[in-house]
Amino acid sequence: MAKILVTGAAGFIGFHLSNRLLARGDTVVGLDNLNDYYDVRLKEARLARLEAHPGFRFVRMELSDRQGIESVFAEGGFDRVVHLAAQAGVRYSITHPHAYVESNLVGFVNILEGCRHGGVKHLVFASSSSVYGASTRMPFSIHDNVDHPVSLYAATKKANELMAHTYAHLYRLPCTGLRFFTVYGPWGRPDMAMFLFTRAILEGRPIDVYNYGKMRRDFTYVDDIVEGIIRVADNIARPNPDWTGDAPDPGTSSAPYRNYNIGNNNPVELLHLIEVIEDALGKKAEKILLPLQPGDVPATYADVDDLVRDVGFKPATSIEEGVGRFVAWYREYYGC
Numbered sequence: 595m596a597k598i599l600v601t602g603a604a605g606f607i608g609f610h611l612s613n614r615l616l617a618r619g620d621t622v623v624g625l626d627n628l629n630d631y632y633d634v635r636l637k638e639a640r641l642a643r644l645e646a647h648p649g650f651r652f653v654r655m656e657l658s659d660r661q662g663i664e665s666v667f668a669e670g671g672f673d674r675v676v677h678l679a680a681q682a683g684v685r686y687s688i689t690h691p692h693a694y695v696e697s698n699l700v701g702f703v704n705i706l707e708g709c710r711h712g713g714v715k716h717l718v719f720a721s722s723s724s725v726y727g728a729s730t731r732m733p734f735s736i737h738d739n740v741d742h743p744v745s746l747y748a749a750t751k752k753a754n755e756l757m758a759h760t761y762a763h764l765y766r767l768p769c770t771g772l773r774f775f776t777v778y779g780p781w782g783r784p785d786m787a788m789f790l791f792t793r794a795i796l797e798g799r800p801i802d803v804y805n806y807g808k809m810r811r812d813f814t815y816v817d818d819i820v821e822g823i824i825r826v827a828d829n830i831a832r833p834n835p836d837w838t839g840d841a842p843d844p845g846t847s848s849a850p851y852r853n854y855n856i857g858n859n860n861p862v863e864l865l866h867l868i869e870v871i872e873d874a875l876g877k878k879a880e881k882i883l884l885p886l887q888p889g890d891v892p893a894t895y896a897d898v899d900d901l902v903r904d905v906g907f908k909p910a911t912s913i914e915e916g917v918g919r920f921v922a923w924y925r926e927y928y929g930c
């Protein structure tokens with residue numbers, strides 16, 4: 595049994611993670627500012643379910659509130675921190691760059707400082723497949739260079755990895771960065787393609803299909819993401835004894851710092867995803883084919899060898915199974 599701070603607990607992944615931690619007997623403090631980047635009622639509904647559990651306590655707070663975050667850590671006594679709260683979304687970062695600086699950079703320093711002074715034994719934080727940016731070498735490996743982000747969102751996630759590495763080096767704070775690949779499932783995010791497509795098809799509206807449907811994404815079911823987070827959080831980051839500055843491996847370090855990809859290792863073309871959703875809904879989509887959007891990458895594909903080797907887990911939920919569960923949740927939740 596551990597006491598764990600989960601930031602972004604009212605968010606999609608934070609909600610599922612908190613549920614799993616509570617179910618295994620951990621105590622969870624969930625932090626979130628319940629911002630209106632997407633439908634706040636969905637966040638409140640997730641939160642209401644978590645608050646029904648006696649092992650859960652909610653703190654409504656803004657990550658960039660330095661004193662507030664200091665007090666959360668001063669009172670916390672957290673064994674581990676899973677930091678998921680962030681301004682998410684690639685496209686929104688084109689129009690709202692400052693939101694990413696506040697939440698993902700200023701907020702991240704506050705979390706690092708809290709962990710450092712609060713004696714936290716392991717900080718696990720959400721990075722993203724988007725850090726691979728302009729890289730086209732597939733599958734994406736944590737041992738590859740990722741110095742060419744193509745959106746500010748990706749740049750802030752890469753910056754988080756660098757900032758955490760510094761704290762691991764200077765203060766021996768064990769840190770692990772997790773690069774999630776397009777996560778989907780029940781209680782998912784209304785700004786993401788699967789949700790937008792499902793809603794539009796059910797309402798008889800056309801869907802915008804970028805890169806003419808040729809986009810490939812390593813869609814990863816949320817339960818697989820949560821399993822990966824929990825296994826990694828329980829396996830505290832240690833220095834890699836083979837690491838050398840003469841040939842610096844980007845994925846590990848002489849400091850207690852690690853990166854992992856968590857992805858399905860099985861990319862799916864957008865047009866196929868749409869067929870799977872159509873099958874699950876029993877209704878055809880009307881597609882508007884459009885070019886690639888600024889900031890988007892045409893393909894993602896996760897190499898998960900390090901995850902499998904270190905924690906013995908490989909995501910395996912098929913897109914058909916996962917979409918079936920998402921659509922079933924959507925229809926029940928929205929009564930349609």
Ligand SMILES: NC(=O)c1ccc[n+]([C@@H]2O[C@H](COP(=O)([O-])OP(=O)(O)OC[C@H]3O[C@@H](n4cnc5c(N)ncnc54)[C@H](O)[C@@H]3O)[C@@H](O)[C@H]2O)c1
Nearest residue numbers: 602604605606607627629656657679680697720774776777
């Ligand atoms: N869902 C994906 O496909 C995906 C892929 C790669 C990485 N990620 C990362 O995983 C993490 C969780 O993503 P998610 O899909 O659950 O997103 P989400 O938006 O559903 O959850 C994030 C939560 O953090 C909260 N939050 C945002 N800014 C905050 C701030 N300044 N202060 C306090 N709370 C704040 C939001 O209110 C939200 O509830 C994020 O860091 C995201 O960047 C997600």
